[in-house]
Amino acid sequence: MENQNFPGLEAAQKKTMANQMSQEPMEPLVFNVMPRVKSDGNIVSPTIKNEEPTIIDRNIVAEQSWFSRYKFYLIGLIVLLVAGPLVYYVSTKIGGRDSESDVVLVDSPALENHTESSTASSTEAQTITTPEEWRQRYFPVDFNDPIVCGDQADPDMDGLLNVQEYARQTDPNNKDSDKDGLADGDEIAVFMSDPLNARTSGNKDYQDADYFRGGYNLSDDSPMTQQQKDDLGRLMSEKGLHEPTISSLGDALNDLYHFSAPVPQTQDSNATSTASTTLDSSIDLSAEAKQGRDAQRTLTIGNFGIALTKYYDDNKIYPQTSDMETMYAKVKVYMKTGANPKDPINQEPYVYRYEANADRSDFTLSYYSETVNQLIQKHSKDAYEAREKEEAAVNNDRRKTDLDTLRTALLLYSRNNAPDDESYVFPSPEEYKIKLVPDYVIQIPKDPKTGKDYDYQVSETSDSFTLKATYDYPSPGVTGYLCNIVECRDY
Ligand SMILES: [Ca+2]
Ligand SMILES: [Ca+2]
Ligand SMILES: [Ca+2]
Ligand SMILES: [Ca+2]
Known part of the structure; x- marks a missing residue:
């Protein structure tokens, strides 16, 4: 669409986004570093990585001065109870997208002995609070896999976390739920448009992306002032943009808003030798990108596994090959959707592996998870269960x-x-x-x-x-x- 054609838009109905912006879900992020009181009155100490929470016996605690023993926790808890929601509320009012910065994933063995806060957040990234019915609908195979459908995961990489997709009723597997050219997360955090309405302005001739490609206001079809363009450009830099927004707006991003798509992050050069440091520098190593790739891996391996069980039902043995491409060729006919037999990074250790056991009655399919830094293996039993x-x-x-x-x-x-x-x-x-x-x-x-x-x-x-x-x-x-x-x- 040419910019010159854009004036003359009819007066449009407007939707008030303000209402929507205030409906961010509350997340329990802040509280998990504090002791929690279980329903039986026992106290669970803060979760420490890879260890079961320590349960402190109520009777022992009662023998001592309970208050003096826990007063700092209590004071801290009270402060957090008051301050947590406040900080959260303010941050979401400003941002729309909230806690990506809080999700600190343990992303390399070198970070294993890092602080408690990063491990607590890592545990937090695995939390699932969305209703199972919703997850069954969108993630029928992986509805209990936190890497795919955890609250903080963003499998469609649109900048909107699953818990937010649920709250907004957008599709957690679709970057652009209303197909207007703007990513779900960008509509909310940057453009203040409706992620479920391709024509937020009400003008039937122009979709949301058209307005921003031409530099027009959704609210009244007026051309943006320089100040408005500058403000929007600043917001883009602050929040970042996701596909398909970047492709949809194309040159307008730089021409109108002086925004250039971000250069992919690379590993800190000081990091000790880990698998990640040898990766191609064009690979985005942000937590968001890692979660997205892991989600893709889980889905792919899950789909291969289900197809393999169907192959087994017909052939009574699993394919004898250790080459993913060959295995894929054999089970392709059993797959509902296409799949890529190559890992999204496809560079050691991030490669898919398939192997049948000696009598070909079972198999091992594996991928290397970037978010938990370990090899994830699936066998026929897992695949039958998923199926x-x-x-x-x-x-x-x-x-x-x-x-x-x-x-x-x-x-x-x-x-x-x-x-x-x-x-x-x-x-x-x-x-x-x-x-x-x-x-x-x-x-x-x-x-x-x-x-x-x-x-x-x-x-x-x-x-x-x-x-x-x-x-x-x-x-x-x-x-x-x-x-x-x-x-x-x-x-
Ligand atoms: Ca998402
Ligand atoms: Ca989405
Ligand atoms: Ca959209
Ligand atoms: Ca929209």
């Missing part, structure tokens, strides 16, 4: 859709058969199939795994019903899916 969970997620979705469909059919039936608009009438379990098919539903759906009918019950007075399905691998406290007159929900 079951993947299939379970698909089946569970099917069950929800089926019950929603049946519920709609039943409500339509009731509307046509009840004596008046206020009352309901539902067919009995004995004859609901005859009554519903084919007028209200083409056929009665059955459970995708058992092939049996879903549980359908009607009240004695025939004016209410319950439909139930049982999930495979349900989350704790959940059995399945339930629909009645009022709603459909997990139960």
Whole structure:
């Protein structure tokens, strides 16, 4: 789009972003360095790397002056309780993207004996607080793998951490949820546009990226003043930009905002010899980039593993090769999506490895994790488990859709058969199939795994019903899916 064509935009409806900006999720980051009081009254000491928290026996503590022993912790806790949320609130009001700087990952053996704060943050990076249902939807295979779906991970590398993607309802696997050319994280932290609306301005002719490529204000379609451009440029430098923003805005970044895409970070030249120091200097070694690459590795190895089990089902042995490309060629037909048999860095130790055992009844697939600095190995057992969970997620979705469909059919039936608009009438379990098919539903759906009918019950007075399905691998406290007159929900 030419800049000259841009004036003459119609007056646009505006969305207030202010409301959205104030909804950053609270994170418990600050508190984990302090002792926590468990529900049984015992005190858990601060988590120290690779060690189980020490539980201090309540009785022993009680024998001494509890206050004098823990007064510094208490005072510190109180200070943190007050100051933590305040600092957090202020930082998110200013920034939108918050705690990347807090995520200090132990990124090389040389840093192993580093301070407690970095290890605490490393543990923190593994925290998962998003609901399992959400993770199952977006990460069906790795929904419990903190490297992929931990709160602080950013597998799609759009600058928005998973916990923020959840809060914003954006897609944690999609850099640009609304496909307007601006990365989710950049929309929030830099452009103050809606990450779920390609046309925040309301102008149907121009997407969000068009405005910033031309130097126009989203709020009123006016050309930006020099001051506004300078301010935006400063924000870009401060927050950084992510793809696809950089490609979408192209030359405008420098021409209008004097912003040039950042030069990839390289390892500190003082660092002692680690694998990382020998890496190509063009490789981005930021914590964010490492997490992104690890997420990709987990996904890739997971997909290979599942495809290998399918290959095994057909061939009764695993492929005999130690060459990733050859293995990939053999299992390709079993893969749902393409995969790259080369590691994102593909330089020792960051390479994928595959090997079958002697009688080819098992395999080892591995990658080297940059975020935890260790070799991650997966065997056929892991792959079968991942496959079951993947299939379970698909089946569970099917069950929800089926019950929603049946519920709609039943409500339509009731509307046509009840004596008046206020009352309901539902067919009995004995004859609901005859009554519903084919007028209200083409056929009665059955459970995708058992092939049996879903549980359908009607009240004695025939004016209410319950439909139930049982999930495979349900989350704790959940059995399945339930629909009645009022709603459909997990139960
Ligand atoms: Ca993200
Ligand atoms: Ca995203
Ligand atoms: Ca976008
Ligand atoms: Ca947008």
